[in-house]
Amino acid sequence: MSKNLECDIFKFVTDEAILGFLIFDLNNESCTYQNKMARDLFDGIKEDQLKLSHLFADSSASKSNDFKPFSEDLLNLEGFFQSILMNKPSGRMFIANVGVKKIQGDQSNLRLLMIQDITIQSKLQRDVMAKQFEIKSAYEELVKQNEQLKELDKAKDKFLSLMTHELRTPVSAMFASAEILKDGLYDTEEELKDFIETIYTQGIHLTDLVNDILDFSKVKARKMEYYIEQKDLRDVIKDEIAQNSNFAKQSGISIKYDQPDTPVLCYYDTIRLKQVMSNLISNAIKYNKEKGSVHIYIEQLEDQVKLYVQDTGKGIPEDKTKKVFDEFETLGSLSSHQKGTGLGMPISKTMIEDMGGSIDLTSKEGEGTLFWICIPTVKVLEEDKYRSRDDENFDLAL
Numbered sequence: 442m443s444k445n446l447e448c449d450i451f452k453f454v455t456d457e458a459i460l461g462f463l464i465f466d467l468n469n470e471s472c473t474y475q476n477k478m479a480r481d482l483f484d485g486i487k488e489d490q491l492k493l494s495h496l497f498a499d500s501s502a503s504k505s506n507d508f509k510p511f512s513e514d515l516l517n518l519e520g521f522f523q524s525i526l527m528n529k530p531s532g533r534m535f536i537a538n539v540g541v542k543k544i545q546g547d548q549s550n551l552r553l554l555m556i557q558d559i560t561i562q563s564k565l566q567r568d569v570m571a572k573q574f575e576i577k578s579a580y581e582e583l584v585k586q587n588e589q590l591k592e593l594d595k596a597k598d599k600f601l602s603l604m605t606h607e608l609r610t611p612v613s614a615m616f617a618s619a620e621i622l623k624d625g626l627y628d629t630e631e632e633l634k635d636f637i638e639t640i641y642t643q644g645i646h647l648t649d650l651v652n653d654i655l656d657f658s659k660v661k662a663r664k665m666e667y668y669i670e671q672k673d674l675r676d677v678i679k680d681e682i683a684q685n686s687n688f689a690k691q692s693g694i695s696i697k698y699d700q701p702d703t704p705v706l707c708y709y710d711t712i713r714l715k716q717v718m719s720n721l722i723s724n725a726i727k728y729n730k731e732k733g734s735v736h737i738y739i740e741q742l743e744d745q746v747k748l749y750v751q752d753t754g755k756g757i758p759e760d761k762t763k764k765v766f767d768e769f770e771t772l773g774s775l776s777s778h779q780k781g782t783g784l785g786m787p788i789s790k791t792m793i794e795d796m797g798g799s800i801d802l803t804s805k806e807g808e809g810t811l812f813w814i815c816i817p818t819v820k821v822l823e824e825d826k827y828r829s830r831d832d833e834n835f836d837l838a839l
Contacts, residue, residue, distance in 0.1 A: 459625035461556040498526040579654040660791040674705040681718040699738040717789040725752035757804040797821040
């Protein structure tokens with residue numbers, strides 16, 4: 442085999458590799474070879490412009506002891522080193538697994554570096570661990586607030602079983618997709634996008650689970666903040682229909698809204714009522730029949746407004762309608778129920794009642810379910826509950 446053919450084969454193989462290959466001469470810190478992956482990794486800089494010092498990371502830049510900065514010390518070793526903090530010529534840092542190999546021969550100062558960028562995978566792992574810590578903290582707070590209840594042990598067992606079931610799916614999907622990305626086990630850009638989409642959607646689901654638990658912990662501890670104002674109810678309804686329109690379209694469900702011609706003024710906290718409305722509308726879509734519909738309408742009474750959300754789903758058995766607002770309840774078995782913690786309706790009930798209203802339902806199997814919310818049109822709570830967020834230095838994320 443000719444030298445030219447050997448060189449062509451070598452270049453083809455290394456350029457197709459999922460690792461970045463760099464060869465440096467330690468005598469002058471110059472790069473004598475880089476493959477395509479390494480060139481892309483280091484901002485597209487050509488090998489004759491890339492210096493070894495460009496890769497060294499400042500040890501003070503690492504905010505975590507989990508990452509070791511890349512330095513000259515590693516160049517005197519041979520092996521594969523995990524979670525190494527490296528620098529790019531642009532100054533941007535990233536996390537990598539790095540292999541170091543001394544090239545044998547007359548030029549003993551040559552070093553081969555094999556680099557795998559694991560920044561995304563590392564961030565995913567840290568995010569999942571942070572979410573797990575949040576869930577653990579929220580659960581511990583929940584147990585503390587309910588320790589005097591007779592049914593605490595039963596509720597705890599149901600909660601743990603549900604959380605084990607609900608968390609396993611998104612976490613497993615995220616890790617599996619991240620592992621595939623890490624190992625480069627995909628063939629096309631379309632597959633790459635699919636795995637990234639899986640990580641993103643499962644991350645959203647994981648966040649929703651955590652938010653449910655944190656909200657429930659707040660309402661049970663009476664730490665939920667309310668800012669109740671007199672506003673037009675039609676605005677909240679229109680916003681939440683718009684928020685759920687894509688979900689409805691994807692599910693083949695139509696939404697009908699009988700909007701009043703004149704303002705419907707009543708007292709509520711906009712953010713909390715939006716949470717409740719989002720829960721009711723999304724449930725009406727989720728539990729509906731194929732090509733079903735959701736009907737939203739308003740009834741104005743003397744001192745309150747009744748807001749109705751009606752679906753055409755399979756309905757709820759009569760013996761289970763009273764359990765809809767129970768803590769940790771889901772309609773169906775753990776293996777077959779829709780995704781969620783089962784905390785959405787208890788949270789909604791507490792929020793509505795804290796705003797001076799009420800929530801209830803009626804359902805008939807095979808025909809659908811009708812939820813309604815009663816919202817006061819007059820002040821029924823203590824005066825300090827009626828305040829504006831505009832007057833407060835308030836974080837809307839709380």
